[in-house]
Amino acid sequence: MNRHIYLCSSAFSNRPNRPARLSKKLLSLIFSLPFHRKVHVSNKTLEKLGDTFQVEAAFAEKREPFLRRAGLTTYFIVKPANMPLEALPQNGEAGNLNYGKKLQSDIVSRQIIRHLRPHVRWLSLSFTDTAVEQEYRANREPTFGLSVICLPIVLSFNAISQGIITPSSIHTVSTLFSGLMLLLIMSLFMLPIQWMKRMPGWLSSVGSVIQGSNTRTMCWLVSMNILLSLCNLIDMVMCPLHDRMVSRSAVAAPGRNASAVRPPVCTPPPPSVVLQPHSSCAYPAYFTYFTVLILSTYPVQVELRHVLKLPLLLITAGLHAWINVFWLGDVLDCVGSSVYRYQGWVRRWQSLLPEKYELCLVLAITCAVVIVLNVHTELTSRAAFLWKREMAQQQREAACLQEKNESLVENLLPQHVTQHFLKVDVTTSQHEELYAQSFDEVGVLFASMPNFAGINHGPVTAGVIGARKPHYDIWGNTVNVASRMESTGQAGQIQVTGETKAILELFGYTFEQRGIILIKGKGQLLTYFLTGCNSQSAAGADGSNQSETDASAAAD
Structure with missing residues (x-):
């Protein structure tokens, strides 16, 4: 088939009875022209298309007199050699392709908020349903407690940094060393239960007691965070200040009363004197940066609830801000003016925002960022818990529905047939594949009509009929004869064939010959009516059958 497209519009709009016929004739005529892989249009069609496409002359009217008489010219729609620049993706449009992941994450975040809105109190971020909140607190992930390892790691980095920047005194070393050892020991008791089983018995027992109660676990985590903050606070307060940085003598300001005092006078050392970090606390601002590192551990501690993180965060940052302003305020200002005394733009910035307030601003920004991260982490954790809880509920409902379906199928089909269909791999088997088995000796009883019954025995085929609506049934000559025994019988009688009568007589049943019927x-066929059962004969038949079975088993 040649790849040739023809577009045609009627050129005879002033003759209403002929446009469709002539347009069809024109289209078939253009189709017969020997042009391949082209889009062929007439001038009338091109007028309606406008300047949308680029065209070139086809000159089909020179080959066909009909086109010349109709005053039509034809054109080919050609592919432009170069795409216009506006059709190409610009830098901004190409850059938009990189926002796919960001957009997806924003959608997920909105879904989390929308999903949690009716279930969570927005101040404490706890579930409104008390039972769900208790279940959430009791829920423990396999990696529960693993994030607290970051606390001794952060204290180790703080200790190394303080050893390089601040003077090494006996109280600093003792504070950091004892705090690090305590945090390491406390972290061992918060390791996952799977890990603690491989540790000594006493350690595993204590850890199980601590993690066995949600209240004890939260108290343990709060104690670890308080210990980490105290180590930094104690070193910050006890660090010796430089004796030449600030003159703490209160000098009366001229023109004022004695109660008005001047700000402390900064007496920085001359340029030839370099401050030695190990001789005094030359740069106390670093303790604020250590605090920022400590505050950054809160979003990582997913085990600690937001309602406990928030006061710990605010108290830690507030204490450091208070010390920066009221305890070390003058020292920080003098240190800033001394360190940056040769940089004009820094001095101008220091005049607008002193060092102590700048550090407080750093703490405030850090708190805001950490609070946002804490809220996001808490909401994500609670949303994951709700989704997992709903999934478990759906799995239970699906299992219950499966049991009901199996019970329904077992009411329609025998159990062995039901198990066959339930164990079939639907990905590899055909749905239309039916199930059938052949049996050599089967007794068939028909009693669908009141007071009429018929019995026959023999080979039958049993299986499932219908792939969409399965139905278990048996069929064969034995079934047909049993049905005839019922339909040709007499009211209140059970009619059987001669072969069936011969077998039932072995079990003590008595019969009355009916005769030959059509x-x-x-x-x-010669048929019989079942009249009764001789119990003694039935017992003898059962005994003989059992003896034959025992004899055959002994022979085997």
Whole structure:
């Protein structure tokens, strides 16, 4: 098939009875022209298309007199050699492709908020349902407690930094060393239960006691965070200040009363004197940066609830801000003016925002960022818990529905047939594949009509009929004869064939001969009516059958 497209519009709009016929003739005429892989249009069609496409002359009217008489010219729509620049993706548009992941994350965040809105109190971020909140607190992930390892790691980095920047005194070393050892020991008791089983018995027992109660676990985590903050606070307060940085003598300001005092006078050392970090606390601002590092551990501690993180965060940052302003305020200002005394733009910045307030601003920004991260982490954790809880509920409902379906199928099909269909791999088997088995000796009883019954035995085929609506049934000559025994019988009688009568007599049943009757589709058959059962004969038959079974088993 040649790849050739023809577009045609009627050129005879002033003759209403002929446009469709002539347009069809024109289209078939253009189709017969020997042009391949082209889009062929007439001038009338091109007028309606406008300047949307680039065209070139086809000159089909020179080959066909009909086109010349109709005053039509034809054109080919050609592919432009170069795409216009506006059709190409610009830098901004190409850059938009990189926002796919960001957009997806924003959508997930909105879904989390929308999903949690009716279930969570927005101040404490706890579930409104008390039972769900208790279940959430009791829920423990396999990695529960692993994030607290970051606390001794942060204290180790703080200790190394303080050893380089601040003077090494006996109280600093003792504070950092004892705090680090305590945090390491406390972290061992918060390791996952799977890990603690491989540790000594006493350690595993104590850890199980601590993690066995949610209240004890939260108190333990709060104690670890308080210990980490105290180590930094104690070193910050006890660090010796430089004796030449600030003159703490209160000098009366001229023109004022004695109660008005001047700000402390900064007496920085001359340029030839370099401040030695190990001789005094030359740069106390670093303790604020250590605090920022400590505050950054709160979003990582997913085990600690937001309602406990928030006061710990605010108290820690507030204490450091208070010390910066009221305890070390003058020292920080003098240190800033001394360190940056040769940089004009820094001095101008220091005049607008002193060092102590700048550090407080750093703490405030850090607190805001950490609070946002804490809220996001808490909401994500609670949303994941709700989704997991809903998934478990759906799994239970699906299992219950499966049990009901199996019970329904077992009411329609025998159990062995049901198990066959339930164990079939639907990905590899055909749905239309039916199930059938053949049996050599089966007794068939028909009693669908009141007071009429018929019995026959013999080979049958049993299986499932219907792939969409399965139905278990048996069929064969034995079934047909049993049905005829019922339909040709007499009211209040059970009619059987001669072969069935011979077998039932072995079990003590008595019969009355009815005679030869005409059975549709089978001809003349000798049938009998079941009259009763001799219990002694039945017991003897059962004993003989059991003896034969024992003898055959012994022979085997």
